[in-house]
Amino acid sequence: MGKVIVCFCEDVTLDEIRKAIKEGYRDLEHLKRLLGIGTGPCQGKQCLITVARILAEDTGISVSEIRLPTFRPPARPVPLGVLAGAGLEEE
């Protein structure tokens, strides 16, 4: 099997994820910080659930017990100029 890309934004492969889990990084937060998964333009919308599944398979922890990183705004990328000129009341 060739390379299996799991995080499309940061080009992180299945092999890299499995290797990190084997090294003891058994938390999505640690995998995110080691490999950069979920830190690109989609902020994990495409990959984090898949990575949770891989983590569950490799560690025997149930998927429902895998803690997901916090999802934060914005829902999709927004240019800073839009915010700067937003004309919204700040307070």
Add this chain to the structure above:
Amino acid sequence: MQASKKSEYVVVGGGVVGLSIAYHLAKLGASVTIVEKRYVGSGSSTRNAANARAHFFNREASLLAWESLKRMRKLSRDLGYNTLFVRRGYLWLFYKEEHLEAMRRYMKTWKELGIPEGKILGVDELAKRYPYLNLRGIVGGYLADANGRYHHDAVVRAYWINCRRLGVSILEYVEARKVLVRSGRAVGVETSTGAFEAEKAVVLAAGPWTRVLAETVGVELPIEPIRKEAMVTEPLKITIKPLVINTKVNAYAQQTLRGEVLLSSATPLDVPTWSYQHTYQFPIRAAKAMVETIPALATVNWLRQWAGHYATTPDHNPVLGYVDEVENLAVASGFSGHGFMLAPAVGEFMALLLEKGYLHPVMAPFDPGRFKEGRMIREDLVIG
């Protein structure tokens, strides 16, 4: 692995400060257990902006920060793991002549202390060096190019790996609930998974939660969890080299090591709260301030915002050392926004105090007793 429930030291908090203290203790031969209520680095260590400077507005803090910066610069070599330090400098932009004058006075102080004093840049020089800046209203800048940036996750990982190598037991998702005291002496910590005994000392390095744990044994520490926010954009080619500080509104922008633009700004919502909830007001304020300073940022896409804590004390300086009220109870907290950059020196000095009984003179002014005794460390200049 079955964790040992008895060790010479129990450190509460698996952030960079706790890890650095544990690493230095273990290097001196001590046995150490770290209890961390979430995952390693989960508090301010993963939420900070990853900058280190030596230039503070009083002697005590500048000396401690300089000791730490020197260690941060060679951390990759000392820990055998690339922590990605780069010397990109801090650039303060001033809108008032009096602030430039104040910086000239501080430069003299820093020089006296042996800290590289940096230089004042006039408006023409700023325009030449940093063509992306909008200089309207700016009277000059101060560049401290000894300062720099590291990768905070890499630093945490470097300490973590070295702690494990030296036999430190690091327990994640174990929450400390109470300091255990017998005849006026700290002897361990009660946690969500039972008691952990400490033969020599209990060390609280739990950020703002340090206050809550100290209260369980009647020790009052004036540390407030002030929420601060930050945001980040898509990555770009590195163009903005220094950390650019807009002193008019107390906002800054920088490029991370992978090129994302990280922005932050003071806001009226920087209040004491345990919440990590983000606000909608923050990104507007930070974007306004920094798009004004660096107009080309207007077209850059924002990807994420988050919140963290400044564990803030009344004099904005850390609380380091043994508390007076309970024997064998030590704290390292209250960094007021500067804990990560201070961790390399603080870990080393705390370990010397705990294991060797040596109080490093650079750490001595930060003792926990100073608040009660009215020996506050004066911050002479707060810009913004």
